[in-house]
Every structure is written in structure tokens, then in C-alpha cells.
Amino acid sequence: MQLQQLVDKVEPLFDEAVVDGDDDELFASGYLRGHFDLVVAQLEMAGESDAEKLFPALQAAVSQTRHELTPADQAHIDNLIQRLQARAAA
Amino acid sequence: MAKPASPIVDNLQAAAVHFNEQGVPVSDTFDDIYYSNDDGLAESSYVFVQHNGLIERWQNLRAEECFVIAESGFGSGLNFINAWAQFEQHAPASARLHFVSFEKYPLTVDALRQALSRFTQLAQYSQQLVAVYPLPVAGLFRCRLAQGRVTLDLIFGDLLHTLPRWQQQAKASVDAWFLDGFAPAKNPDMWQSSLYQGMAVSAKPDASFATFTAVGAVKRGLQAAGFQVEKVPGYGRKREMLRGQLSSADKPQQKASNPRTPAPVAVIGAGIAGLNTCYALQQRGIETILISTAVADGGSGNRQGAVYPQLHAEATPLSDFYHAAFHYAQHWYPQVAADHCHFDGLLQLAFNPQRERRYRAVAARCPAALAIWQTAAQLRQQTGLAIQQDGLYLAGAGWLTPAALLSSLLARFRGQHYQQTVTQLQPCGSDWRLSLANGSDIVASQVVLANAHAATELLQPLAIELPLRPVRGQVTLVRASSEATSGLADNAKVICHKGYLTPAWQGVHCVGASFVRGDTDVSIRASEDQQNIDSLREQLPDIAALEVVSSRAAVRCSTPDHLPIVGALTAAPGLFTLLGLGSHGLTAAPLCAELVAAALCGEPAPLLPQLSERLAPQRFAAKRGE
Numbered sequence: 206m207q208l209q210q211l212v213d214k215v216e217p218l219f220d221e222a223v224v225d226g227d228d229d230e231l232f233a234s235g236y237l238r239g240h241f242d243l244v245v246a247q248l249e250m251a252g253e254s255d256a257e258k259l260f261p262a263l264q265a266a267v268s269q270t271r272h273e274l275t276p277a278d279q280a281h282i283d284n285l286i287q288r289l290q291a292r293a294a295a
Numbered sequence: 296m297a298k299p300a301s302p303i304v305d306n307l308q309a310a311a312v313h314f315n316e317q318g319v320p321v322s323d324t325f326d327d328i329y330y331s332n333d334d335g336l337a338e339s340s341y342v343f344v345q346h347n348g349l350i351e352r353w354q355n356l357r358a359e360e361c362f363v364i365a366e367s368g369f370g371s372g373l374n375f376i377n378a379w380a381q382f383e384q385h386a387p388a389s390a391r392l393h394f395v396s397f398e399k400y401p402l403t404v405d406a407l408r409q410a411l412s413r414f415t416q417l418a419q420y421s422q423q424l425v426a427v428y429p430l431p432v433a434g435l436f437r438c439r440l441a442q443g444r445v446t447l448d449l450i451f452g453d454l455l456h457t458l459p460r461w462q463q464q465a466k467a468s469v470d471a472w473f474l475d476g477f478a479p480a481k482n483p484d485m486w487q488s489s490l491y492q493g494m495a496v497s498a499k500p501d502a503s504f505a506t507f508t509a510v511g512a513v514k515r516g517l518q519a520a521g522f523q524v525e526k527v528p529g530y531g532r533k534r535e536m537l538r539g540q541l542s543s544a545d546k547p548q549q550k551a552s553n554p555r556t557p558a559p560v561a562v563i564g565a566g567i568a569g570l571n572t573c574y575a576l577q578q579r580g581i582e583t584i585l586i587s588t589a590v591a592d593g594g595s596g597n598r599q600g601a602v603y604p605q606l607h608a609e610a611t612p613l614s615d616f617y618h619a620a621f622h623y624a625q626h627w628y629p630q631v632a633a634d635h636c637h638f639d640g641l642l643q644l645a646f647n648p649q650r651e652r653r654y655r656a657v658a659a660r661c662p663a664a665l666a667i668w669q670t671a672a673q674l675r676q677q678t679g680l681a682i683q684q685d686g687l688y689l690a691g692a693g694w695l696t697p698a699a700l701l702s703s704l705l706a707r708f709r710g711q712h713y714q715q716t717v718t719q720l721q722p723c724g725s726d727w728r729l730s731l732a733n734g735s736d737i738v739a740s741q742v743v744l745a746n747a748h749a750a751t752e753l754l755q756p757l758a759i760e761l762p763l764r765p766v767r768g769q770v771t772l773v774r775a776s777s778e779a780t781s782g783l784a785d786n787a788k789v790i791c792h793k794g795y796l797t798p799a800w801q802g803v804h805c806v807g808a809s810f811v812r813g814d815t816d817v818s819i820r821a822s823e824d825q826q827n828i829d830s831l832r833e834q835l836p837d838i839a840a841l842e843v844v845s846s847r848a849a850v851r852c853s854t855p856d857h858l859p860i861v862g863a864l865t866a867a868p869g870l871f872t873l874l875g876l877g878s879h880g881l882t883a884a885p886l887c888a889e890l891v892a893a894a895l896c897g898e899p900a901p902l903l904p905q906l907s908e909r910l911a912p913q914r915f916a917a918k919r920g921e
């Protein structure tokens with residue numbers, strides 16, 4: 206799959222995930238969405254159109270700032286990444 | 296609890312206040328007054344104006360110089376409007392005042408109005424402040440006052456989080472600190488060494504400070520941060536207060552702030568980006584040359600365009616940026632070009648389930664003055680149109696006439712304007728040489744690229760690559776066949792769905808807009824007119840027959856993360872970008888132009904670093920290796 210196709214496929218999940226989100230879930234979603242947008246842009250700039258690279262790059266970006274987060278936030282973010290991956294695989 | 300990763304989402308609490316018998320606001324949280332019961336105004340003048348030596352310093356300002364004040368605790372804004380009023384009295388007419396204030400618990404606008412109402416001699420200032428006062432959302436909000444002569448940056452959030460970030464972009468830029476706050480005994484949390492350090496880092500070498508308190512811990516904290524501190528008699532019954540300045544000798548040499556830029560600066564492109572930049576530079580007294588192939592020929596040449604923020608329910612960089620940009624644009628346009636803007640409301644229809652979820656969540660999180668959720672029935676009432684969907688309603692958003700606005704901005708531009716295409720950009724000593732299509736050259740100390748996707752060609756020879764993606768769009772201008780009976784004539788609100796419909800202007804509506812990635816062709820296509828109208832009919836099946844009057848196609852310049860590319864190009868000192876405005880250039884451009892101007896002049900930036908870094912051209916280079 207092309208990167209852009211994958212992005213179009215999983216991006217709506219962010220809007221879906223916020224429906225009944227409490228403050229912590231909203232924080233996790235906003236945090237991840239910020240990273241997601243930037244990672245996509247960076248991959249594009251690096252001439253990467255291969256969708257396979259998206260999740261490893263997202264994981265790497267998130268883990269660089271992991272120390273800023275509480276364990277509860279980390280758990281929300283990991284959960285959301287898993288849901289994005291599931292959507293990608295669907 | 297605050298989230299360290301993004302203080303932007305600090306949960307902001309409105310101030311809990313009541314007014315005492317003297318009419319002075321009192322904090323319920325801190326059990327302390329906002330200003331003196333006796334004479335708040337006189338105390339403000341005594342402590343902050345007099346003991347920072349402001350009158351004399353203002354009288355000695357050079358023409359067009361900018362004086363920067365920073366304050367802890369904006370409160371009712373009394374110190375601010377007092378400083379502003381006295382600045383107008385004493386400073387040269389062309390000098391500017393830039394006031395930055397930190398506030399953790401903003402007063403509601405009603406409390407602010409009430410708190411200031413007793414200072415009738417300052418009524419004209421309070422009224423202007425009330426008109427631009429931001430909504431209670433964490434972040435930095437720039438307010439433009441006194442026709443741009445006065446800039447107020449309000450930073451909502453705990454200063455212990457926001458100041459350490461803000462100071463990174465405001466090193467050696469502050470002339471005077473107003474160290475205000477509730478009494479240290481009542482609010483010890485705020486009076487911390489990181490506050491004093493932030494004051495020192497942001498202070499110019501000759502900066503002063505003043506504070507109403509004389510508490511020993513404050514004195515020692517200021518001294519430890521590098522200030523020379525002096526005790527002087529306090530106001531009224533208060534025995535002592537502190538004043539002083541940075542002891543420059545102890546201070547590591549910092550770059551001279553507010554460097555006067557050697558003129559001129561060249562701006563390439565006369566769309567909304569370029570003309571806003573010219574405006575911001577001209578306001579700062581910087582000689583500017585504008586070079587553009589044509590005026591209002593690109594994306595900015597449309598007859599009508601919508602102005603509104605893109606909001607997420609979560610605090611994403613995109614949503615935070617657009618909220619800040621919208622706040623600025625919402626006041627900037629009416630101040631600068633009232634005839635060209637119509638901010639009478641805008642609705643965003645929930646045209647699919649994801650949008651519905653997002654809009655509902657946005658409405659649940661946003662202040663109602665920004666966005667509310669409305670049912671289809673309510674929207675029908677708002678517009679008089681047969682709307683079928685629920686949606687988000689933004690009362691302060693609306694539309695403007697970009698092409699007409701640009702002519703008006705250009706007419707007020709006092710610099711030189713060359714209607715020419717720049718064919719090459721080359722370094723030339725510490726300057727830049729711009730080659731024009733007619734064979735002539737222009738040399739500029741700094742260059743702002745505001746020429747949308749065409750910037751790619753100019754940057755390529757310099758080995759600078761930015762992900763600027765052209766996206767073709769076409770708008771269809773229509774007249775309703777039975778305007779009077781269709782209800783279209785009475786609707787004053789923009790209706791956004793997948794596309795958008797503007798209210799009639801001189802009898803003609805604008806129906807937008809097609810979206811073709813990678814296409815730079817601007818010829819008119821009947822198929823896209825049809826698409827625009829079909830997509831509108833999906834939302835408003837009952838609408839009258841529409842007669843196509845004309846069409847216009849142009850190219851948007853978008854970016855992969857949907858944020859503009861704004862700031863200094865570190866690989867090419869002296870080059871700045873204001874590019875990638877995508878589909879929301881009208882909303883983003885005024886604040887982006889301030890960001891460029893601030894970077895160019897060494898002034899405090901209109902965004903906190905976590906956002907300005909997300910707009911910076913360097914963001915696309917991924918950090919590798921960890």
C-alpha cells in the first residue's frame with residue numbers, strides 16, 4: 206500500500222476515538238495525532254512512499270518523548286497505536 | 296494536573312472572584328485583591344511605571360523603536376492599560392509598545408469589564424481591551440490594539456510552565472518586567488526561582504524590574520538570577536517595595552536584541568501571505584520591497600473566501616495553531632479592512648459520521664463563543680435554508696473578499712512594488728541578490744518567500760527542499776434563479792460541508808471548491824463546476840436553480856502535515872518563508888506574517904515554541920539515530 210492511502214485509511218480513527226474520550230484519552234489522542242502528522246510529513250520528505258515505514262517511525266517518534274509522559278498516558282497512547290494498526294490491517 | 300508534554304492542554308480554570316465593597320476584584324482562591332483598595336491606578340503608576348523609570352525611557356525612544364514589557368499575572372489588565380495610556384502620552388508617535396503578560400486563571404470577559412469599569416479615565420483603553428480579550432483557552436494569544444501600535448501577547452497557563460518555554464524565543468528582548476502577583480505569602484507557588492530566571496533570560500542587558508513586594512525570599516531570588524535589587528518606599532501604607540535592574544556585568548554576553556535591520560527586506564509574492572508580510576514589516580518601520588508576478592493572481596485572488604479555524608477536539612498542534620491564528624485574524628481584518636469582511640457566522644455541517652463525532656467533541660470542549668453544536672432545526676433557523684444535517688456553528692467566523700482586500704492592502708503599501716517574476720535567488724556577501732525576469736537585479740538584506748508552491752523553483756538551486764504540494768481548486772460563482780424566494784438572499788452565514796457556499800455578495804454566491812492534488816493547471820473545467828454544485832445539492836436539495844456566472848481556478852500550496860511553513864531557513868541565513876497556507880490561508884496569514892516579522896526583527900514571537908517549531912521549515916528533517 207502507498208503511504209498516502211494508508212494515511213487516508215487510518216486518519217479518521219482519530220476523530221472516531223474522541224467521541225466519548227475523557228480528558229486523558231483526549232490528551233493521548235491529541236499527542237499522538239501531532240506526532241502522526243509530523244511523521245507522515247517526514248517520511249514524505251525522505252522520499253518514502255512505502256506504507257510499511259509508518260508505524261515503526263511513529264513508534265520511534267513517540268518513544269523519544271516517552272519520558273515526558275505518565276504511565277497512564279503511555280498506556281492510552283499505546284492503546285491508540287494498536288487501534289490504528291488494527292484499522293490499517295483491516 | 297498539567298501534562299508536561301504539552302502545557303497547551305493545561306486545564307485552564309477561570310478565576311474565581313468576587314467584588315468587594317470598594318468594587319475591587321478579590322480572588323476566592325487566593326483570598327487576595329487584584330489591585331489596591333485605595334487607588335489601584337495610582338499604585339500601578341507608582342510601582343510599575345515610576346519605578347521602572349518608564350516615562351523618561353519612553354520619551355527617549357527612537358522613532359519606530361519597540362519597547363517591550365513583560366508581566367507576571369495579567370489579572371484585570373489594569374497595569375497594562377495604564378502603561379498603554381501613559382505610553383501614548385509620552386513616547387514618540389511612531390514608537391510601539393509590546394506587552395507580554397502571563398496568566399494562569401484568566402478573568403472572564405465580564406469580570407474584566409467590571410474590574411476596569413471604575414477607571415473611567417481609561418475607558419477608551421478598557422473598551423479596546425475587552426473587544427480583543429481572548430477566550431479562556433491555554434496558549435499564547437496575540438492581540439492587536441491602537442491600530443497596531445500596541446501589541447498584547449496574553450499567555451494563558453501556569454507561568455511556571457509557559458515562561459521557561461516562552462523565554463527560549465524571547466532572549467534578551469524585554470525592557471522592563473512588571474513582577475506582579477498575589478502576595479508571596481498567599482501564592483507562594485508562583486514566586487519560584489524559575490520565574491526570576493525567566494525574567495533574567497528574557498531581559499535586555501539594561502532591563503529594569505519593579506515589584507510591589509519587599510519579601511526577603513523574592514529579593515534573594517532576584518539577586519540569585521542576576522538582578523541588582525534595591526528597596527524603596529512602597530505605595531501608600533506599604534512600607535517597602537523592590538526595584539532594580541539586571542546587573543549586566545554578571546550576564547553572559549547575549550546578542551543585541553531588537554537589531555535594527557539594515558534595509559531593505561524583499562518580499563516575493565503579492566497574495567495574502569506576501570501582503571500581510573509587507574503590512575507587518577511596514578508597521579515595524581522596515582523598508583520593504585515587494586516583487587510579484589501579478590497581484591491577487593494566485594489562490595488569494597478569489598472573490599469570496601471563508602475565515603474560520605480548523606478545530607480538533609484534542610489539543611493538536613493544528614488545532615492550537617488555528618485557534619491562535621483565528622483569534623488574531625478575527626480582529627485583524629476588521630481593524631485593517633472593515634469594508635472587506637463579514638464575520639456573521641459560519642456553520643460546518645456534519646456530513647459524515649466521523650465529522651459528526653469530531654464536531655460534537657469539539658463543541659463539548661470549546662468555549663461556546665468559539666463553537667457550539669446545533670441541530671439541523673436550529674441551523675435552519677440560523678440560515679433560513681432547508682438544512683438537513685446537524686453541525687457546528689461558529690458565531691465569530693465568516694467570509695471576506697480576498698481580491699478586494701489585497702487591492703486595499705496594496706494601496707496602503709508605501710514601499711516599492713515591482714510587478715516582476717523573480718527567476719533566481721543568490722547569496723551576495725551577507726545579502727541576497729534577486730534576479731528578475733526583465734534582466735534587472737535587486738539586492739536585499741533579507742528575503743521573505745511568500746510565493747506559494749512557486750518557491751520550490753527558487754529554493755532548488757540552493758539545495759533547499761520543502762514539501763510544498765500544489766493542489767488545484769476551482770470555485771463556481773452562481774446567481775440563484777429566484778433569489779428572493781429561495782431564501783438564499785437572506786442568509787448571512789457561510790455554509791461549509793465538503794465544499795462551501797458563501798452568502799451572496801452583490802447578488803453572486805461562491806460555491807467551492809474542487810480539490811485536485813498535484814494539478815497546477817488553472818484552466819476552467821465545466822466538470823468541476825458541476826461537482827461543486829452537485830456537492831452543494833447533496834446538502835441542500837431544495838435550493839433554487841443556480842445560474843453559473845463564472846468560475847475561477849487556482850492552485851493551493853499544501854503541506855503533508857497541513858500546517859504552513861513559516862520562519863527562518865537556517866540553511867540560508869537571511870531567507871524566511873511564509874508558505875504552505877493550504878486551504879486556510881485567509882485565517883492563517885495575519886498571524887504567520889507576525890511570526891515572520893518577529894523572527895526578522897528579534898521580537899518575542901506570537902506563538903509558544905512548541906507551535907512555532909511545528910511551523911518551522913526545519914521540522915521535516917526527521918531526527919535520526921536515537
Ligand SMILES: Cc1cc2nc3c(=O)[nH]c(=O)nc-3n(C[C@H](O)[C@H](O)[C@H](O)COP(=O)(O)OP(=O)(O)OC[C@H]3O[C@@H](n4cnc5c(N)ncnc54)[C@H](O)[C@@H]3O)c2cc1C
Pocket residue numbers: 563564565566567568569586587588589590591592593594595596597599600601602715716717718745746747749750767768769770807808809847848849850851852873874875876877878879880881882
Ligand atoms: C478554489 C480555492 C478556494 C479557496 N477557498 C479558500 C477559503 O475559502 N478560505 C481560505 O482561507 N482559503 C481558501 N483557499 C486557499 C487560499 O486561497 C490560499 O491559502 C491563499 O490564497 C494562499 O496565499 P499565498 O499568498 O500563500 O499564495 P498566492 O495567493 O498563490 O500568491 C502567490 C503570489 O506569488 C507570486 N509569485 C509566484 N512566483 C513568483 C516569482 N517567482 N516571483 C514573483 N512572484 C511570484 C504570484 O504572482 C502571487 O502573487 C482557496 C484556494 C482555492 C484554490
Ligand SMILES: C[S@@+](CC[C@H](N)C(=O)[O-])C[C@H]1O[C@@H](n2cnc3c(N)ncnc32)[C@H](O)[C@@H]1O
Pocket residue numbers: 310328329330367368369370371372373374375397398399400401452453454455475476477482484485
Ligand atoms: C494581583 S493579580 C495581578 C493584577 C494585574 N497585574 C492587574 O493589573 O490587574 C495576580 C494575578 O496572577 C495570577 N497568577 C497566580 N498564579 C499564577 C501563575 N502560577 N502563573 C500565572 N499567573 C498566575 C492570578 O490569577 C492573578 O490574575
